[in-house]
Amino acid sequence: MPLKTAYQAKVEYLQIMDENGVVDEKLAKDAMGDQDILELYQYMIKCRVLDETAFKLQRSKRMGTYPQNKGQEAAAIGAGFSLKRGTDFLVPCYRENAALWMHGLPMHYIFLHWMGDERGNQIPKGVCQLPLCIPIGTQMLHATGIAWAFKMRKEPRVAMTFFGDGATSEGDFHEAMNFASAFQIPCIFFCQNNQWAISVPREQQMNSATVAQKALAYDMPCIQVDGNDLLAVHKASRDFVERARSGGGPAFIEAVTYRLADHTTADDARRYRDSDEVEAWVGKDPIIRLRKYLTAKNLWNDAKQAALDEAAKQNATEVVRAAEGIERPAIADIFDYTYAELPRELALQKQTMRTSSLGQRPEQAGLSAPGVSANHE
Amino acid sequence: MPRTEQMIAQGLTLVDAINEALYQEMERDSRVVCLGEDVGLNGGVFRVTEGLQKVFGLERVIDTPLSESGIMGSAIGLAMAGMRPIPEIQFEGFLGPAYDQLVNHAARYRTRSRGAVTVPMVVRVPVGGGIHAPELHSDSPEAIYAHTPGLKVLMPSTPYDAKGMLLSAIRDPDPVVFFEPKRVYRSYRQEVPEGDYTIPIGQAKVVAEGRDLTLVTWGASVHQCNDALDTLPEDVSVELIDLRTIAPLDVDTIIQSVEKTGRCVIVHEAPKTAGFGAEIATTIQEYCFLHLKAPVQRVAGFDTIMPYYKLEQEYLPDAKRVSEAVMQCLAY
Ligand SMILES: Cc1ncc(C[n+]2csc(CCOP(=O)(O)OP(=O)(O)O)c2C)c(N)n1
Ligand SMILES: [Mg+2]
Numbered sequence: 001m002p003l004k005t006a007y008q009a010k011v012e013y014l015q016i017m018d019e020n021g022v023v024d025e026k027l028a029k030d031a032m033g034d035q036d037i038l039e040l041y042q043y044m045i046k047c048r049v050l051d052e053t054a055f056k057l058q059r060s061k062r063m064g065t066y067p068q069n070k071g072q073e074a075a076a077i078g079a080g081f082s083l084k085r086g087t088d089f090l091v092p093c094y095r096e097n098a099a100l101w102m103h104g105l106p107m108h109y110i111f112l113h114w115m116g117d118e119r120g121n122q123i124p125k126g127v128c129q130l131p132l133c134i135p136i137g138t139q140m141l142h143a144t145g146i147a148w149a150f151k152m153r154k155e156p157r158v159a160m161t162f163f164g165d166g167a168t169s170e171g172d173f174h175e176a177m178n179f180a181s182a183f184q185i186p187c188i189f190f191c192q193n194n195q196w197a198i199s200v201p202r203e204q205q206m207n208s209a210t211v212a213q214k215a216l217a218y219d220m221p222c223i224q225v226d227g228n229d230l231l232a233v234h235k236a237s238r239d240f241v242e243r244a245r246s247g248g249g250p251a252f253i254e255a256v257t258y259r260l261a262d263h264t265t266a267d268d269a270r271r272y273r274d275s276d277e278v279e280a281w282v283g284k285d286p287i288i289r290l291r292k293y294l295t296a297k298n299l300w301n302d303a304k305q306a307a308l309d310e311a312a313k314q315n316a317t318e319v320v321r322a323a324e325g326i327e328r329p330a331i332a333d334i335f336d337y338t339y340a341e342l343p344r345e346l347a348l349q350k351q352t353m354r355t356s357s358l359g360q361r362p363e364q365a366g367l368s369a370p371g372v373s374a375n376h377e
Numbered sequence: 378m379p380r381t382e383q384m385i386a387q388g389l390t391l392v393d394a395i396n397e398a399l400y401q402e403m404e405r406d407s408r409v410v411c412l413g414e415d416v417g418l419n420g421g422v423f424r425v426t427e428g429l430q431k432v433f434g435l436e437r438v439i440d441t442p443l444s445e446s447g448i449m450g451s452a453i454g455l456a457m458a459g460m461r462p463i464p465e466i467q468f469e470g471f472l473g474p475a476y477d478q479l480v481n482h483a484a485r486y487r488t489r490s491r492g493a494v495t496v497p498m499v500v501r502v503p504v505g506g507g508i509h510a511p512e513l514h515s516d517s518p519e520a521i522y523a524h525t526p527g528l529k530v531l532m533p534s535t536p537y538d539a540k541g542m543l544l545s546a547i548r549d550p551d552p553v554v555f556f557e558p559k560r561v562y563r564s565y566r567q568e569v570p571e572g573d574y575t576i577p578i579g580q581a582k583v584v585a586e587g588r589d590l591t592l593v594t595w596g597a598s599v600h601q602c603n604d605a606l607d608t609l610p611e612d613v614s615v616e617l618i619d620l621r622t623i624a625p626l627d628v629d630t631i632i633q634s635v636e637k638t639g640r641c642v643i644v645h646e647a648p649k650t651a652g653f654g655a656e657i658a659t660t661i662q663e664y665c666f667l668h669l670k671a672p673v674q675r676v677a678g679f680d681t682i683m684p685y686y687k688l689e690q691e692y693l694p695d696a697k698r699v700s701e702a703v704m705q706c707l708a709y
Contacts, residue, residue, distance in 0.1 A: 064509045064686055116509065116686030134512045135471060136443055169442035170474060197443050199419035205442050272418045331691050338681045345650070349679045353691075355649040356642070356674040356702040 009216045014236055015226035019284050021292030023231070031231040032081075038299055040081065040230060041290045042308055044073045047098040048287060049312035050319060054111060057320065058265040066114045071228070071260030073098050074286030075192050076162075078233025079253070082241045083160060089150075090129040091143035091161040093136070095192060095259075099162065103129055107315075111323035118337075119329065137163060137170025140189060144176045147187035147244075158244045160188040160237075165211055166197025174214075177252070181218035186244035188237070189215070189252045192227065194259035199272040215252035227255030228286040258284065378428040380571070388566035394536035395425050395501075395557060398543040399463065401573065403433050406461060409547060412439040413448055413465030413501075422467055423503055423562055449475035449500070453483050456498040461547060469504045469556070470513025483552040484527030499546045504532065504556040505597050505646055506693055509686045516683050517596075517647035522554045523624040523656070529578055530623040532556040534599035536567040538621055541576030549578060558597035581627035583634070587616035590707055591634040593657055594644040595620035598694060602644055605699035615703060623653055631657065632664040639670035640709075642702050644694055649677035671709035676702045 016027045023031075032040075051070050057063035069076065072095060080099030083090060090103045097110050104127040112120030113132055121131030133139035143161035150157040167173055168191060180187045193211050195202050208214065215222035221240070225232040233255055240251035258281040262269045269278075294300035335342060335350040342350065349355060378400050384393055403409045411426055417440040420427030430438035441448050445466055452462040466472050472479065479500065486494045506515035523530045529551055533539035539557070546553040584599065585606060592615050594602050599619045606615055616634050620627065635641050641661055643654035658673040676694045684692050 065511055113685075114511075116511075116689070118685050134514075135473065138474075166443035169444040169447065171444065171446050172474070197414075198422070199415045199417075200440050200443070204440060266422070271420075329687055331688065334679060334681050334684045334688055334692055346680050349649075354698060354702070355677045355679065355694075356705065357672065 009213075011210050011212045011216070011222060011224055013224045013226075014232045015229050016231035016235065017229045017289055017293060019289055021289040021294075021296060023293065028231060031235045034294075034297065034299060036081070037230065037290065038294060040077055041287075041294060041300075043102070044077055044098070044230075044287055044290065045308055046312045046315050047073050047077070047101070049309075049316050050107065051097070053316040053320060054114065055261070055265065057111070058114075062324065063111065063114050064116050065264050065266045067095055067264040068259075068261035069095055069097050071281065071285060072096070072192055072194055072257045074230040074290075075190075075227040075233055075255040075257050077102060078230045079160060079162070079190050079237040079255070081234050082237035083158075086126055086128060087157050088128060088241070089143070089146050089157065089159040091139050091146065091159060092129065092132055093139065093163045093167065093192075094132040094134065095164065095194070096162045100129060103127065105129060106322070107319045108322035111319060112326065115323060117326070117329060118333070119326070137167035137173045139163070140167075140176035140187075141172050141179070144180045144185055144187050147180070147250075148183060148185045151183070151185055156245050158186040158188060158241050160190055160241065162190050162192060164197060165191060165193040165195070165202050166200065166205055167191075168211055168214060169197075169205060177215065177218045177220065177250075180250035181220050184249035186247075187250045188240050188244060189220075189250065190237070191252070191254045192257055193254050194227075194257050196259050196263070196269075196273070198263045198267065199269075201273075210254060212252060212254035220250050220252050222252035222254070224254045224256060227257030228284050228289070230286060230290060260285070378432070384566075389536045389540075389569040390563045390566055391533070391536050391539050391557065391561045392423060392425050392563060394540040394567075394569050395543055396427060396429070397569070397571075398540045398547075399426065399429060400432070402544060402547050403429065403437060405573075406547075408459065408461040409463065410437045410439065410455065410460055411463045411465065412441050412452060414441060414443055414467050416440060416465050421465060423557075423559070425501070425557070426465070445471050445473070445475035446478055449478035449483070452498050452500075453478060453486075453496050456496045456552075457486070457494055462498045463501060463547065464498065465501045467503070468510075468514045469502050469516050469518055472502060472518065479522070479528070479552075479554070480525050484525050487551065488527060495550060496552045497550050499543070499549075499553045499555050501555050501557060503559045503562070505558045505560055506683055506689050507560040507597065509689075510559075512685060515686075515689060517645065517678065519554075519556055519596075519623050520647055520651060520653040520656075523653055527552065529553040529625065530556070531578065531621065532558065532596040532623060533621060534558060534561060534596055534619050537569050538576055538582070538619075540569055541574050542578070542621060544573065545575040545578050548575070553578070556596065560597040561600065564600070576621070579622045579625045579627055581630040582619045582621055583630065584617040584619050585615065587614040587638065589614045589638055590640040590642065590703055591616045591618060591631070591638045592642050592644065592699070592703065593618045593620060593631060595623060596646070598644045598646055601694060601696050602699055604696035605703065608696060608700050609703065613703070613707065626656070626660065628660055628664065631661065635661050636665050636668045639668050640706050641669075642674045642676060642699070642706050644676045644699055646678050646693055648680045649675055650680045652677050671706050674702050674706050
């Protein structure tokens, strides 16, 4: 007797604008319009220049380790553009600067973070996002919890979380997916599949044909998109975000993209990947195709590009000035944020900058016994 | 890997010494396998496993998926089944996802099976601050694992010790957490014997002999303590002990020294409260209370989250803080 099919599913792939900037008119019907494309193209250039600037700062020892975003801007921008500023919540990893800026984070914050300064994580009030997340694959659960709170309070808000292909190997990722699905939480899982997790290629990271199919195990709608196609990323993100907002539950997007640079400035990708592979992806750069598209539509020309390049440089200079112009963090900052209120022993450490007791109580040592102080104004 | 000309001429770094121990033991014992994130083709993010995959192949030097629980848990299985796995956790902060496997499983199997199931493996973990790294790449969690019965916790401070201690660890029948202080990885070179030698687990080293005060430390802080010794007045004689093994603790070496000096300062990077210094101080008062001339002092990290790198030097105990504590303890 033939066995019945217990479950069947498929993963669709969406590309609207190809590498040459040619758009599939049928698929483009409800995609973003030319005015948005024009605006986001200019924004993308600004982000690319900032990325290059950060790289140079690291090389001249003005910044610590930095992970370049180069080549992945369409993924970050397309997804970020689908969210409502001040309403929807963004829970990032660390390779989607453009989305964070677009969602309201002052640009120099990211620079501060990589300059070893926690003030880069001090998200301004009203900006709905969490700080960058260094431990891989852990933050999706936080996004799930945040979106769960929205659902509990019946607020029409969603959370979107970013992560890499490598991150899908961590247990927390699967736990987040299962929670989001089991409780039908309005959380969008956005995977930037950039083909590499440091030196480990995607095919070695997993034996699955796509990353998106992992969502099928949780019966979560999913799609694979050309992550270097701004239109495809945005359309998929927007549709899933609005679906979640109106009670449709979580969804998963796999953006197929490529990490054009080294993993971070501490890495040398030539040790583990072919330059041929990189070259092939250079041609798929999201910026190139947008420029071709806009030029063909007479919306762009060399003069405009020159002006934009200049403006992007100017912007980068200002961002660097803001990040480097900030005063040195106070040593008190090491202590003051450990708890809402500083416990006595910690207050003593802060006052004396030591952990040895002098063999005396503070009063005996001529120190005033530190009181309990709060770090909130 | 075989020695380069530079190593022959100038000695080995900590990275070289650990690499040499891995290379030699993998040659000697076909049960030994290395596994972890980026340990293969890339040779590890600190290049500690550099070249090993080329020599021993994809099946013995394994790039795993990005999953610390997966690495730790499957290494436990490998060990139980007769292999000698050496899992690498890329940075100490990422022991987090592997904590359950390490603490609730690796550490407990011998006891809960009354010896029927054992887990001989060495978990290699870069540790500590001072290298301008991002968040969770600079912590010192050794006390957490020393507080876990069933685990042995090692932290060499020199290339020579690292090689001998790692060879002991791999041949040990129990799970060992082998912390490698990043700040020392390439900070200097040292003569290291090319042949096989071991340094027993649980044996501290008296780095400098002295009469007046005992300074106990481990890992990268050994070097800050050495710097501190250079700044002390000529007539002050300090005995410096490098613990090398944190658990099981070499009680004898410490109490013999403190019985002689009557004073002790303990230095570690980890936060003070419930840091391993607390255990040492307690041990000292238990064993040599009547020899003490001053309260035991701790120079440690503050009881805070390890700050990002702009403030990490303010956080880490440096030679100045150490020498001040030494002088104050002497003056007590
Ligand atoms: C829990 C954890 N393990 C290991 C690391 C070290 N690490 C940093 S980035 C990275 C690879 C991440 O790959 P992927 O998720 O694909 O993101 P990508 O860097 O490609 O954007 C690794 C292993 C980490 N930061 N956190
Ligand atoms: Mg990746």
